[in-house]
Amino acid sequence: NAGVMxxxxxxxxxxxxxxxxxCSPMKGHSHVYWYRQLPEExxxxxxxxxxxxxxxxxxxxKERFSAEFPKEGPSILRxxxxxxxxxxxxxxxxxxxxxxxxxxxxxxEGSRLTVL
Amino acid sequence: KQEVTQIxxxxxxxxxxxxxxxxSFTDSAIYNLxxxxxxxxxxxxxxxxxxxxxxxxxxxxxxxxxxxxxxxSTLYIAASQPGDSATYLCAVRPRTGFQKLVFGTxxxxxxxx
Numbered sequence: 001n002a003g004v005m006x007x008x009x010x011x012x013x014x015x016x017x018x019x020x021x022x023c024s025p026m027k028g029h030s031h032v033y034w035y036r037q038l039p040e041e042x043x044x045x046x047x048x049x050x051x052x053x054x055x056x057x058x059x060x061x062k063e064r065f066s067a068e069f070p071k072e073g074p075s076i077l078r079x080x081x082x083x084x085x086x087x088x089x090x091x092x093x094x095x096x097x098x099x100x101x102x103x104x105x106x107x108x109e110g111s112r113l114t115v116l
Numbered sequence: 117k118q119e120v121t122q123i124x125x126x127x128x129x130x131x132x133x134x135x136x137x138x139x140s141f142t143d144s145a146i147y148n149l150x151x152x153x154x155x156x157x158x159x160x161x162x163x164x165x166x167x168x169x170x171x172x173x174x175x176x177x178x179x180x181x182x183x184x185x186x187x188x189s190t191l192y193i194a195a196s197q198p199g200d201s202a203t204y205l206c207a208v209r210p211r212t213g214f215q216k217l218v219f220g221t222x223x224x225x226x227x228x229x
Contacts, residue, residue: 033215042120042205042219043160056215091159095215104150105217109159 004029004094004108005074012114013082021111022074025094032075033105034067037089046090049075082115089113118143118210122220129196130228137191137223139206144184151180151191152205154222160205164191168211196227 005024013019025032030051035043045059049069060067064082069075079086089112093105119142129135139149148167152160164173164180166189172181179192193200203222210218 031215033217035217035219040221042221043207043217044219045216048215059216093217104148104162104165107152107160107162112157 004092004106006090006092006108006111008111009109010112010114012116014116015083016081019079019082019086019113019115021077021079021090021092021113023077023092023094023108024074025092026096026106029094029096029106031095031097032069033093033095034075034077035091035093037091037110039088043091046077079113082113084115087113087115118146118208118218120206120208120218120220122204122206122223124223125221126224126226128226128228131196131198133196133227134192134194135196135225137193137204137206137225139189139191139220141187141189141208141218143210144187145211146184147209147211149180149182149189150207150209150217151178151189152207154203154205156203163204193225196225198227198229200227201225 007022032049034046037043047060047067048056064080066078089110091110092108121140123138150165151163166173166182177194182189203224205222206220207217
């Protein structure tokens with residue numbers, strides 16, 4: 001049973017380009033969460049999605065960032081017109097419908113975005 | 117607003133020492149608390165998860181305690197080894213908006229041979 005899969009693991013973009021980060025949840029999981037870890041900071045919640053629905057995007061920057069989780073395929077975090085301050089590690093986590101008995105989230109390895 | 121603080125920010129110890137990492141949180145209305153390990157450039161590995169109704173959890177050389185009323189958790193590592201060198205993150209899952217884990221900034225541990 002594969003874990004949470006994120007790709008690409010590393011992404012380099014120039015200022016103004018677009019970055020697309022993908023997350024495939026664990027098998028049987030339909031809830032996806034995105035977190036961002038800025039250099040020397042803790043992880044911060046960005047968005048919580050279920051299939052075809054954004055449940056909570058209170059942690060998403062208001063501009064340039066968007067997320068989706070289509071009926072088929074991975075969840076995608078999209079950052080338009082990237083700036084240097086977007087350089088960070090972006091982590092995806094998943095959980096099954098209704099959560100686990102323990103309320104645990106399962107994290108991927110992260111995607112590290114570097115903006116030149 | 118829930119805030120999580122971890123002390124110390126960095127810790128360097130010789131191999132074999134027993135050590136304690138501290139985590140404090142401001143709002144005791146939590147669903148659970150989880151300790152993670154993060155190696156440089158890697159993802160998060162879950163170490164221990166303590167439900168709000170529990171006092172402690174143990175796994176091998178690791179023991180995590182939770183005192184919800186005082187807003188504190190400790191991670192105890194016995195007989196530390198160089199392979200324990202990593203950043204240790206504490207995260208709480210609040211009872212409301214419970215899908216939003218709130219993380220501390222971590223304790224960077226270095227265990228020297």
